[in-house]
Amino acid sequence: xxxxxxxxxxxxxxxxxxxxxxxxxxxxxxxxxxxxxxxxxxxxxxxxxxxxxxxxxxxxxxxxxxxxxxxxxxxxxxxxxxxxxxxxxxxxxxxxxxxxxxxxxxxxxxxxxxxxxxxxxxxxxxxxxxxxxxxxxxxxxxxxxxxxxxxxxxxxxxxxxxxxxxxxxxxxxxxxxxxxxxxxxxxxxxxxxxxxxxxxxxxxxxxxxxxxxxxxxxxxx
Numbered sequence: 001x002x003x004x005x006x007x008x009x010x011x012x013x014x015x016x017x018x019x020x021x022x023x024x025x026x027x028x029x030x031x032x033x034x035x036x037x038x039x040x041x042x043x044x045x046x047x048x049x050x051x052x053x054x055x056x057x058x059x060x061x062x063x064x065x066x067x068x069x070x071x072x073x074x075x076x077x078x079x080x081x082x083x084x085x086x087x088x089x090x091x092x093x094x095x096x097x098x099x100x101x102x103x104x105x106x107x108x109x110x111x112x113x114x115x116x117x118x119x120x121x122x123x124x125x126x127x128x129x130x131x132x133x134x135x136x137x138x139x140x141x142x143x144x145x146x147x148x149x150x151x152x153x154x155x156x157x158x159x160x161x162x163x164x165x166x167x168x169x170x171x172x173x174x175x176x177x178x179x180x181x182x183x184x185x186x187x188x189x190x191x192x193x194x195x196x197x198x199x200x201x202x203x204x205x206x207x208x209x210x211x212x213x214x215x216x217x218x219x220x221x
Contacts (some may be wrong), residue, residue: 006110008114010087033083055111067160068138113155139160143159175204189204
């Protein structure tokens with residue numbers, strides 16, 4: 001059975017975005033996200049398999065190109081205002097093609113790894129790591145083994161990143177989780193000695209009414 005790399009990319013905090021701005025705007029954002037990602041596929045020989053809510057599933061024949069694609073997706077949206085941060089996860093292994101879809105444990109593991117990724121993070125399994133070997137200009141950092149739901153054994157996971165100092169990203173609206181460009185910011189509020197920026201007056205008002213709802217406990221007093 002042929003070996004493939006499967007990659008999932010999705011929008012962090014999509015539920016919060018939908019609650020703050022409504023279904024229509026959220027759907028438009030997902031559409032734009034998918035179109036931008038599709039534009040990145042040809043150079044990496046990536047194939048869009050399907051979209052699932054705010055996630056896009058991609059098959060890439062070569063593991064090295066899958067890692068490069070994941071990093072390019074994150075980099076593309078890192079400084080793009082009006083988007084939540086991105087999760088990317090991938091796994092390499094056999095799978096079964098059924099019509100235009102791909103099924104099997106490899107696909108399921110890739111989806112689980114994507115779900116474990118933090119914002120602007122590209123995670124890959126040991127199988128992908130071993131298939132890649134080394135990628136010029138990319139560091140693969142071991143995160144150890146992680147347990148995943150409906151996966152029998154813990155999976156060794158790595159984080160892919162470009163070494164060196166990282167350019168700071170845009171501030172994130174704590175209500176809708178969208179990035180906020182300075183020129184598009186409607187205002188900011190101070191809470192627990194930290195400044196928060198907002199994309200809209202509605203988000204600012206929601207935060208002002210109940211900041212503890214949107215701020216992690218570690219940031220509170």
